[in-house]
Amino acid sequence: MPIDPVLAETLRIVAEEGTLEAAARRQHMTASAVSQRLRLLEQQLGQRLLVRAKPARLTEPGQAVVRFARRHALIEHEALAELGLEARGESPRLSIAVNSDSMATWFLGALAGFARRHDAQLELLREDQDATARHLASGAAVAAVTSSPVPSPGCSVTALGSLVYVAAAAPAWWERWIGPSDRAQTTRVTAEALTCAPRIDFDRSDELQATWLRRLGVDPAGTPRHFVPSTHDLAAAVEAGLGWGMLLTFQADPLLASGRLLPLGGEPVTPPLFWQVAKTPSRLLDELTEAVVSTARRELRQE
The missing domain is CATH 3.40.190.10 (Periplasmic binding protein-like II)
Structure with missing residues (x-):
């Protein structure tokens, strides 16, 4: 059974908003309609995708579906733009996990350059660099600044340099x-x-x-x-x-x-940082990666 992208998009919005009621308001429908979509998706895939708590939590299969939904929405938006057709709904949302120290130093400059050229909505998920990769695995982010050189599922890795x-x-x-x-x-x-x-x-x-x-x-x-x-x-x-x-x-x-x-003396600590991004064929993600990597190569220590 193929994944229905409309139903998967509803699951993504529930995961982002935390409750069915908030997701319903964002999609201009009732909470009952959102619940029906989720039940239909779970029936089609034969998997429990969401723990209906407050906030709602994705199961591991649900995380995989949300990763699909994020990437499908991005590809669809870019395809419609290339065809000269107006995209439905909101502009694409790129969620990026990033550590606080990068955000305070070099990372926002990279995003500002990217945002001047594109209308994508950017959502930053602040986390320690040792923990940002979990947002990739959960489907909460399509890219991350992380200390891990080991790629998350479906992601590529590029070395950025080190903070000192x-x-x-x-x-x-x-x-x-x-x-x-x-x-x-x-x-x-x-x-x-x-x-x-x-x-x-x-x-x-x-x-x-x-x-x-x-x-x-x-x-x-x-x-x-x-x-x-x-x-x-x-x-x-x-x-x-x-x-x-x-x-x-x-x-x-x-x-x-x-x-x-x-x-206090001692040697400086220079943890290496890496850029992990979804391997989705996307011009937006390619240009985001170019902006992040080029800024990091200028601002971070290169071994």
Whole structure:
């Protein structure tokens, strides 16, 4: 049984909106009609596609159908444009999973250049770079900036380069956990101090600080940590002395130069980033990829 693209599109909208009622409003129909479409699609495919909770959740077969719906809508829109016919409904929506630090530095510039040439709607799904690939697998995104070089199902991978992070802390943190601070920093950071002193992680999947600690022979599992899930606010928390953290060089450099932060030493952490995108024959996705890759090659460290 082939997948009905109209019914699959309804499933996609339910997944995006979270409830049948919200999906019904977006499609200008009743919630009962949306439910009937979903039941018909599940009957045709012989699979349970949606867990009807709040918010609604896709099953694994449902994720596959949503991936199909996203790619079908994109191909249809471009085919109609090439035929000189007006596309139905809204312009294509490109959902992209991206880490907060890329969004705060180079990624929005790449999207701005792309958006000046195209009318596609862009939806950014913010996630740690170690977790963005799951949005590709679930069908929630057609592309992602990720730390994984292993392609998600139906995706291609391109290396982008690396962001550069350095370890730093405020003088107040240094004085409490290391000793009196001065410009010369005659007192050095020790493994013993780092075992007791708090660090700041973006979230529970953030591995930057843990990577730096392991290089110094410190087990990160046994060290205290705070969570600040914002690139800007994490830097502000480090400056305020809440804990030490790995900061992007564009954040750290002026603070280090002014003495508002002190370097903790050690090698910078430079996690590589990759661009994963659906292997759908699409001019829009090709041009999005070109914009992202060309900007990354200019802005990120290239090994």
